[in-house]
Structure formats: structure tokens, C-alpha cells
Amino acid sequence: MSLPPSRDWSERSRELSHLLARAGMGDRAAFAALYAKSSAHLFAVVLRICHDRAHAEDVLQEVYVNVWRAASGFDAAQSQPLTWLTSIARNRAIDSLRRAQTQPRLQSANAADDEDPDVYEQTADDRPGPLELLARAADARALAQCMDTLTGPQRSSVALAFYDGLSHSEVAEHLGQPIGTVKSWVRRGLLALKRCLDEAVQRDAAAPARG
Amino acid sequence: MDYSHPELAERLAAEYVAGSLRGPARRRFEALLPAHPVMRQAVREWQTRLMPLTVSVEPQAPPAAVWDRIEASIGGGSLAARPAPAAPSWWQRLALWRGLAAFATVAAVSLGVLLARPQPAQPPIVVVLNATGATADGAVVPATFVASISGDGRSMVTRPIARVSLQASRALELWAVPAQGAPRSLGLVSAQSATVVRGERMLDNADALAVSLEPPGGSPTGAPTGPVLWAGKLGT
Numbered sequence A: 001m002s003l004p005p006s007r008d009w010s011e012r013s014r015e016l017s018h019l020l021a022r023a024g025m026g027d028r029a030a031f032a033a034l035y036a037k038s039s040a041h042l043f044a045v046v047l048r049i050c051h052d053r054a055h056a057e058d059v060l061q062e063v064y065v066n067v068w069r070a071a072s073g074f075d076a077a078q079s080q081p082l083t084w085l086t087s088i089a090r091n092r093a094i095d096s097l098r099r100a101q102t103q104p105r106l107q108s109a110n111a112a113d114d115e116d117p118d119v120y121e122q123t124a125d126d127r128p129g130p131l132e133l134l135a136r137a138a139d140a141r142a143l144a145q146c147m148d149t150l151t152g153p154q155r156s157s158v159a160l161a162f163y164d165g166l167s168h169s170e171v172a173e174h175l176g177q178p179i180g181t182v183k184s185w186v187r188r189g190l191l192a193l194k195r196c197l198d199e200a201v202q203r204d205a206a207a208p209a210r211g
Numbered sequence B: 001m002d003y004s005h006p007e008l009a010e011r012l013a014a015e016y017v018a019g020s021l022r023g024p025a026r027r028r029f030e031a032l033l034p035a036h037p038v039m040r041q042a043v044r045e046w047q048t049r050l051m052p053l054t055v056s057v058e059p060q061a062p063p064a065a066v067w068d069r070i071e072a073s074i075g076g077g078s079l080a081a082r083p084a085p086a087a088p089s090w091w092q093r094l095a096l097w098r099g100l101a102a103f104a105t106v107a108a109v110s111l112g113v114l115l116a117r118p119q120p121a122q123p124p125i126v127v128v129l130n131a132t133g134a135t136a137d138g139a140v141v142p143a144t145f146v147a148s149i150s151g152d153g154r155s156m157v158t159r160p161i162a163r164v165s166l167q168a169s170r171a172l173e174l175w176a177v178p179a180q181g182a183p184r185s186l187g188l189v190s191a192q193s194a195t196v197v198r199g200e201r202m203l204d205n206a207d208a209l210a211v212s213l214e215p216p217g218g219s220p221t222g223a224p225t226g227p228v229l230w231a232g233k234l235g236t
Helices: A009-024 A028-050 A053-073 A081-100 A111-115 A117-122 A130-140 A152-164 A168-175 A179-206 B006-018 B023-035 B037-056 B064-073 B089-096 B102-115
Strands: B125-131 B145-149 B155-160 B171-178 B184-189 B195-198 B206-214 B228-233
Touching: A009 A028, A009 A053, A009 A081, A009 B037, A028 A053, A028 A081, A028 A152, A028 B064, A053 A081, A053 B064, A053 B195, A081 B037, A130 A152, A130 B037, A152 A168, A152 A179, A152 B006, A152 B037, A168 A179, A179 B006, A179 B037, B006 B023, B006 B037, B023 B037, B125 B206, B145 B228, B171 B228, B184 B195, B184 B206
Parallel strands: none
Antiparallel strands: B125 B145, B125 B228, B145 B155, B155 B195, B171 B184, B171 B206, B206 B228
């Protein structure tokens, strides 16, 4: 499992901003280049939330058709391109779960083992679990220390909701805890994350820009 | 609730962006966003904080077919209308319609071939949903919907032929209508663009498709609650 390149989020975003601006003016070649540079990331994010590949492909298609239509409204002063794109992809993916809820959802076969969060980390397939992803993201962004300000359960709940798109009740089910407890873990976990992430952003801003 | 309250806005924005705000609460929050600058700002700040955490998700290249579908949806050059064989008037409208989704085009071309040939095993179907004459809050909606259904009946693309103006507070829901019994929801469809609908046995026993006007998240009851604005018969 190789860690994603250490290139910073902002740097990758800068590459995309020019393409996004051109796509906003109707430049199809720029839009194709934007897709080539960003689709593997967005597809991976969507796939974690949607599980089913065909479903994730449909969501990805909707995302880029939306991006093409909305590109002219993208405001570089308000957000970074990769942040904007990833937000659109996550929102679409989460909304699509609601649509799919009328159909039975595939669950892991070993339902009895699901109460143990450590087991959850290892089940299903060979992809890294949400906690592992959070830890890697922290490493990549030099946030390891600030992650320690979250308790273990807070980290688990936030990671399950964020990476895998689980609702409060699904997180509660996975962790075998009452929903009220999980809600407060998520809330406090996000507050702790906010404190440490905001410090990181200030550090990033203070670092000399490159490129 | 006072949604302008900074602490509440902050908490809801955090959970919205983290993904744990779900169901009706999520829809309510989204509906409120346009009118609440404090909340919009809080959402942007949370997106800035949390989205970079996705760097650790291993990139996965999507299959090439996805790009082909996107390119077709945004009206790529190669999909210009071709002369169609002699056909009914709705068909001409369909053939002339620019920006037809790739799937619809494939289905339409296949159907053109079908007219001249013995029937293959699983022909795709194009259903035209005509306006029923019902109006939405006095607004006239003369546009027509087209649904292109794959031969195996497991996927469908819906698309309005002309732009449908729809209040932000309303949504369009697609239904499979059986000859007898209650309509089954096939989910929400876009008033502006193509919507892909997938499912097993979506059209079992259905002999028509209908689109109704519903509240934002779709019908709360599982049956159409608003007027049926478009309907079309399945089959020939």
C-alpha cells in the first residue's frame, strides 16, 4: 500500500484551477484534462461510499456532468478546485445512498462479528479501513499529533461517517453503541478535528507557496 | 430553530460536510443554505478542513466508458443528429434533439435498426412521456420526458426534451405504474438533465411510466402525492 504522493492538496488544486477556469468557458479539451487529472481521486472517494461499482460509475458520471455545467460558477476565491470537486462528489454519493435505500443493501456476511470495531477494520475486502485512512491522512498532512486530541471512539465514529458515508445509526450499529453516544462522539470529534486542522491550515498558509 | 445562530450553523455544517447529517435533516439543511450566508460560510470552511483528508484514499481509475457517457451527456460533437428513417412525429423531435444522452442515442439508433429488421433478443425501448395537462402551481409544463430503457430492463435514462422550470422546493419522482395495484417509485429524476435509474426488475408488471411533482426528498408516503405531470405507456 503506497501512500499517495506527498504533493500537497493545494498544489494539486493549483494544477486544476486553470483547467477548471477554461472548462467554465466551454473548453472541452480542458474539461477532458480536468477529468483525466481528478477522476481517479473522485472515483475512489465515491466508491468507498457507494460500494457497488456500477452505482459508483453512475454517480461519477453525474458528478462530472454537474461540474461541466457549474464550472463557470466556480469561485476560486471561495474554495480550492479539488475541495470543490471532492465536495460535489461526496454529496452526490451520499444522496445516491438515499435513492438506493429502497433496495436491499449488501452487508458483510459475518454480521455477528460486526460489533467489534477492530474486526470491522479488517472485514469485507483488502481496502484500508476508515481509521487507517484517517491515520494516513494525518501523516500526509503532518497532523499526527493533533489526531491524538481525539479519543479512540471519536476517531472511529468520525472516520466511519466521513470515509464510508455511514449515518449516525449505521456508525452506532458498527460500534455496538447507543446512537446518542455516537452522536456526541461525532460532534466532539469534529470539534477536536476543527481545532487541530485550523492550526494546520495556518501552518500551510505560513509556509512559502511553491509553483 | 434559529438557523442563523452561529453555533447551530457551525454544528450542522460540520455534520453535513462530514456526512453524518442524513435523511430529512440533510435535505432541510440543503434547502436552507441558499438563504443563510452564515451557514454557507460555515459549510465552505468545513469543506476546506475535511476534504483534504481524502488524500489518503487510494486513487482508482474509472473505466473508460464513464468518460464516454459524460462526453455524450454534455453534447459532444460526434453525437449530432443523424437522419432517421421515416418515423412518427415524436421520433423526429427525438432525433433532432441535441445533447441526447449517449445511452438514449444508442437506444434510438438501435430502434431505428429495429424498424427494418427481425427483432433481436433484447431490444432497447424508448418511452415518450407526454404532458398530462396537469399543472404545477399554475406553471405550465409542456415539455416532454423521454425514458430509454436497456434491453434487459435493468437500467434506464430519463431526460426532459426541453428545459423544465421547477421551483427549488419541488422535485420530480419517476414511477412504474402496473396495470393493477399501486405505482412503485423508481426514484427522483432531474428536471434539467439526464438521470440514470438502475434496479433489478424495475419494470415488472408495469405498463406505464409516470413522473409526479413531489416535495424535495420525494414522496413521503411511497405513493405519488403531487400531480402526475407526464405519463407514457410501455410497450408498443
